[in-house]
Amino acid sequence: MSLTYLLLAVALLCAVSFYFGRQRAVALSNGRYSNLHSLPAHYGMYTALWCGLPALGLLLVWMMFEGTIIQTMIVADLPEEVTSNSGLLSLALNSISQIAAGGGEHLTVSPEIVEAGHRLANLNTIANAALIVVMVSVALVGLALSYRRISSEMRARNNVERLFRYIMIVCSAIAILSTVGIVFSLLFEALHFFGKVSPLDFLFGLEWSPQTAIRADQVASDGAFGAIPLFVGTLLITLIAMFVAVPVGLFSAIYMGEYASPKFRAVAKPALEILAGVPTVVYGFFAALTVAPFLRDNGAVLGLDVSSESALAAGLVMGVMIIPFVSSLSDDVMSQVPKSLRDGSYGLGATKSETIRHVIFPAALPGIVGAVLLAVSRAIGETMIVVMAAGLAANMTVNPLQAVTTVTVQIVTLLVGDQEFDSAKTLSAFALGLLLFLITLGLNVFALKVVQKYREKYD
Amino acid sequence: MAVVTQSAMTAEPSVTSPKMTARDLNLFYGDNQALFDVNLDIVERQVTALIGPSGCGKSTFLRCMNRMNDTIDGVTIKGKVTLDDRDIYDKAIDVVQLRARIGMVFQKPNPFPKSIYDNVAYGPRIHGLVNSRDELDEIVMTSLERAGLLKEVKDRLPEPATGLSGGQQQRLCIARAVAVSPEVILMDEPCSALDPIATAKVEELIDELRSNYTIVIVTHSMQQAARVSQRTAFFHLGKLVEVGETDQIFTNPKDERTKGYITGRFG
Numbered sequence: 125m126s127l128t129y130l131l132l133a134v135a136l137l138c139a140v141s142f143y144f145g146r147q148r149a150v151a152l153s154n155g156r157y158s159n160l161h162s163l164p165a166h167y168g169m170y171t172a173l174w175c176g177l178p179a180l181g182l183l184l185v186w187m188m189f190e191g192t193i194i195q196t197m198i199v200a201d202l203p204e205e206v207t208s209n210s211g212l213l214s215l216a217l218n219s220i221s222q223i224a225a226g227g228g229e230h231l232t233v234s235p236e237i238v239e240a241g242h243r244l245a246n247l248n249t250i251a252n253a254a255l256i257v258v259m260v261s262v263a264l265v266g267l268a269l270s271y272r273r274i275s276s277e278m279r280a281r282n283n284v285e286r287l288f289r290y291i292m293i294v295c296s297a298i299a300i301l302s303t304v305g306i307v308f309s310l311l312f313e314a315l316h317f318f319g320k321v322s323p324l325d326f327l328f329g330l331e332w333s334p335q336t337a338i339r340a341d342q343v344a345s346d347g348a349f350g351a352i353p354l355f356v357g358t359l360l361i362t363l364i365a366m367f368v369a370v371p372v373g374l375f376s377a378i379y380m381g382e383y384a385s386p387k388f389r390a391v392a393k394p395a396l397e398i399l400a401g402v403p404t405v406v407y408g409f410f411a412a413l414t415v416a417p418f419l420r421d422n423g424a425v426l427g428l429d430v431s432s433e434s435a436l437a438a439g440l441v442m443g444v445m446i447i448p449f450v451s452s453l454s455d456d457v458m459s460q461v462p463k464s465l466r467d468g469s470y471g472l473g474a475t476k477s478e479t480i481r482h483v484i485f486p487a488a489l490p491g492i493v494g495a496v497l498l499a500v501s502r503a504i505g506e507t508m509i510v511v512m513a514a515g516l517a518a519n520m521t522v523n524p525l526q527a528v529t530t531v532t533v534q535i536v537t538l539l540v541g542d543q544e545f546d547s548a549k550t551l552s553a554f555a556l557g558l559l560l561f562l563i564t565l566g567l568n569v570f571a572l573k574v575v576q577k578y579r580e581k582y583d
Numbered sequence: 584m585a586v587v588t589q590s591a592m593t594a595e596p597s598v599t600s601p602k603m604t605a606r607d608l609n610l611f612y613g614d615n616q617a618l619f620d621v622n623l624d625i626v627e628r629q630v631t632a633l634i635g636p637s638g639c640g641k642s643t644f645l646r647c648m649n650r651m652n653d654t655i656d657g658v659t660i661k662g663k664v665t666l667d668d669r670d671i672y673d674k675a676i677d678v679v680q681l682r683a684r685i686g687m688v689f690q691k692p693n694p695f696p697k698s699i700y701d702n703v704a705y706g707p708r709i710h711g712l713v714n715s716r717d718e719l720d721e722i723v724m725t726s727l728e729r730a731g732l733l734k735e736v737k738d739r740l741p742e743p744a745t746g747l748s749g750g751q752q753q754r755l756c757i758a759r760a761v762a763v764s765p766e767v768i769l770m771d772e773p774c775s776a777l778d779p780i781a782t783a784k785v786e787e788l789i790d791e792l793r794s795n796y797t798i799v800i801v802t803h804s805m806q807q808a809a810r811v812s813q814r815t816a817f818f819h820l821g822k823l824v825e826v827g828e829t830d831q832i833f834t835n836p837k838d839e840r841t842k843g844y845i846t847g848r849f850g
Contacts (some may be wrong), residue, residue: 386656464693468756470654471687472706472763473679482705496708 130256134263138176138539145171145274152276162281170280173287174270179263182566186255194247198240206236220244309517310561320548321349326555328352332518332529334538334549349552351559353520357528361439361510362503364524368443369499372493373450381455382480393455393512400448410513411441416513419525428525433515436524442509446499453498457491490575497571501564507532531560589600602627602797603648603767608662610643610652617643621662623765623816623824629797630789632812632829634805636844639818641801645769648799650678666767683710684761688770692745692752694759699736702744702755703727706763722762725769729795730758750781757788761796768792770800774807786811805845809833817841 146168153159160167196219199207206216219233225240231237274280318326329350376396380389416437423430430436461484469479485492507530515527516537538553547550594616595776601624610618611719618640625631633641643652650671652658653659664671683706694702703723706712710837713719723740727733732754744755753773760768770789774782789798789811802808807814809829816826825838 444678462693465690466694467651467654467687467689468695468759469705470651470695471651471682471689472709472759473681473683473708474705475679478709482709485696 130259133260134176134179135481137260137263137267138172139374141170141175141271143166143168144267144271148271148274149280152274160276161279162284164282166273166280167278169284170287171267171270171274173284175263177287178266179259182259182262183255186258190255194244194251197247201236201240203236203242216240224248233258248512254324255397274392307558307561310554310558313551314558316546317548317551317555320551325349325350327559328348330520332534333526334534334552347549349548349555351531351556353518354531354534354556355559355563356522357435357514357518357519358504358520358530360435360524360528361442361514361530362500364436364439365442365446365503366500367441369446369503370496372443373447373495373499374454376447377451377458378480380451381458382484393452397448397452399445400452402445404445406442406513407445408508409508411437411513415441416499423525430525431515433513433527434525435514435528437505438510438514441476441513442503442506445506445509446502449499449502450495452487453495454492457488457495459483460491461487466564493574494571497567497574498515501567504560504564504567505532507536510538531556535560600627601625602667603799604663604665605644605647606663606665608644608645608660608664610640610661612655613657617821618647619820619822623797623826625797626814627797628793628795629813630793630800630811632808632815633799633801633818634803634844635817635818636809637803640821641816641818642771644818645771645799645801648767648769649682649687651682651687653678654766683763684765685767685769686763686765688753688756688760688768688773690772691776692749692756694747694752694755696743696745698741699744699747699755700740703758703762705759708760710763712763726758727755729761729792730754730760731784732790744774748781749763749772750777750784753777753781753785754788757785757792765796767797767799770798772801772803775803782807786828805833817844819844 146164149160149162149164149167150250153164157163182513190303198217199213201218202213205214216233216237219231219237220241221244222231223233223238224244226245231538326349329348331348331350334347334349334354353446380393380396385391412433416434419434419437420430420432458536465483465487466479469483474482510530514529514533516529517527518534519526521528533554535553538550538556543550603625604619605623608618608621609616621640621644623644633645635641646652647660647664648671652660660672666681666685666811669676677684678691697705700723703726704719707719707722718812724733724737727736732751735751736755737752744752747755757768757773773789774785776786787805789800792798794814800808800811812829814826815829815832817824817836817838818834820841825832825836825841827837832841
């Protein structure tokens with residue numbers, strides 16, 4: 125019986141316990157629900173939760189430890205010369221699990237391993253059966269205990285609410301813990317990397333060429349891992365994008381929110397938001413095949429040397445991509461500025477634009493800053509457009525007409541294809557990811573501070 | 584406070600040389616008519632109170648007097664409103680300048696999310712009334728003084744206005760209106776969000792402002808109308824029912840509906 129069936133069985137048991145709990149409460153109520161402390165459904169929910177939750181919790185714990193325990197049991201029986209060598213051990217474990225899964229006839233292994241394989245298959249079967257028995261009995265015990273506790277005085281409603289509060293706590297814990305998990309997985313690989321390359325070289329190095337030799341006789345054996353060019357490239361493209369997105373987004377938000385007739389707004393606003401729905405790959409095409417050649421050709425006319433993959437092209441298109449973020453969010457915050465403030469300003473004889481500049485915009489500023497910083501994070505994290513339009517050359521330049529590369533692009537190129545996971549080249553991707561994460565985190569913290577500082581109460 | 588005791592009635596609504604007049608004013612929200620043929624004169628340097636039950640059109644009428652209804656979609660206005668004998672709905676009139684001459688104070692205190700100083704300086708700045716920082720300082724100080732707020736806030740001018748109490752905020756809004764040197768100040772239930780002590784202060788202030796400004800005040804409180812106004816106009820169902828000296832309206836109303844309202848039989 126697979127896990128799916130097991131879960132289905134528990135769900136079925138929950139449904140059954142809901143029914144029984146409710147029935148019992150109805151029976152206790154003597155026909156009047158007001159005789160009970162809570163509604164019958166609360167009693168049903170109470171029994172269902174006590175039936176399902178412990179069983180699920182048990183399943184979780186079981187799944188976490190089952191593999192380790194069984195493996196320990198298998199390893200304990202293996203001969204000393206296998207377990208003492210970690211490489212041999214993992215090879216042996218591999219063969220054992222293949223044999224246990226019913227394959228491995230082609231393997232040439234010692235009889236101990238074959239025997240261990242059969243033992244593993246046995247253990248797995250036993251463990252599965254045990255899991256089913258234990259889970260179902262835990263569910264049944266939960267059902268029985270909670271069923272017996274039902275009485276007309278029992279506070280099922282409060283109980284159920286408390287249980288739901290715990291469920292919510294667990295859910296938020298999952299969200300937080302997975303962030304922590306991501307950070308740690310980055311951190312460990314990055315530390316690994318810093319074992320090979322000095323953090324100072326990484327943080328302050330001015331050259332990025334991660335090609336390391338796979339064989340000792342290759343040329344270009346020493347890679348350079350200076351992250352500065354990548355961050356300069358990221359910054360340059362982000363800046364160009366913001367130069368496009370902030371003014372255009374803000375002005376379109378102001379027009380949409382304050383000037384446009386409702387009819388125009390009803391058409392134009394969704395149209396603008398479609399921009400947000402265009403896949404970034406499509407923007408990438410647009411940047412690489414339309415904007416970049418356009419810039420190159422026109423640059424040539426003006427006598428400028430524009431590279432055919434330029435930061436400018438990528439930045440411009442990225443700016444267009446994030447216009448809807450800026451405009452939609454700023455429009456929302458500006459329309460939340462209360463009418464009384466506008467009236468106050470108009471009542472003093474201010475024109476519409478004066479009112480917008482001096483009253484609405486400052487009042488909406490925290491939200492607008494938030495919108496802009498969200499757009500910045502989006503721009504920093506954007507990969508596809510840059511891969512296609514800005515190139516891969518890690519030029520250390522602030523000239524927007526040249527090809528640059530960004531952190532995210534380098535991470536992609538480092539990890540694409542077959543890689544050995546202990547070379548500095550591959551590991552540097554994690555260090556880059558960690559640094560990028562820290563920068564975006566810092567940006568978000570900064571954004572929050574700004575928003576708090578300038579937040580005005582207006583009610 | 585001074586109440587005009589003379590009860591001799593001139594032929595209302597005409598008074599000699601009114602500051603503002605409304606003639607045959609009709610207002611529609613879409614298809615709903617909210618004001619019907621309102622004819623009213625506002626006497627210079629007096630307080631005129633507009634009273635009436637909720638939804639009677641008194642606030643709507645007030646907002647016609649500085650064209651605040653322009654900011655609402657779907658409003659059509661017929662008839663004439665004049666300020667110093669000029670039609671304010673005339674095409675040649677700049678609504679921005681008009682509102683500088685006719686200030687407004689709203690029901691809920693609505694200070695801008697700026698400092699106390701910047702709130703008062705807002706009007707003078709946008710209208711270019713001052714050429715130097717000193718002049719601006721002076722206007723701000725006089726306006727706060729006139730609004731009776733200076734003593735309370737003079738040490739905290741750079742602090743946000745939203746930190747003031749409700750009553751102080753409302754007096755700040757009055758100072759803000761006064762700073763533009765308007766000729767008329769319209770007040771839309773200025774005390775409805777204030778406690779009795781703050782209300783008393785604002786009422787005192789209104790009485791003092793009367794010597795320099797023409798004031799029109801919408802109020803739900805008949806006591807307030809009796810306390811602060813020299814003339815009272817009673818609105819009912821979008822029509823101006825009766826207007827006259829405050830004393831006369833409250834002691835000897837001519838119309839049965841006015842009598843009913845002020846004695847509390849309906850409203």
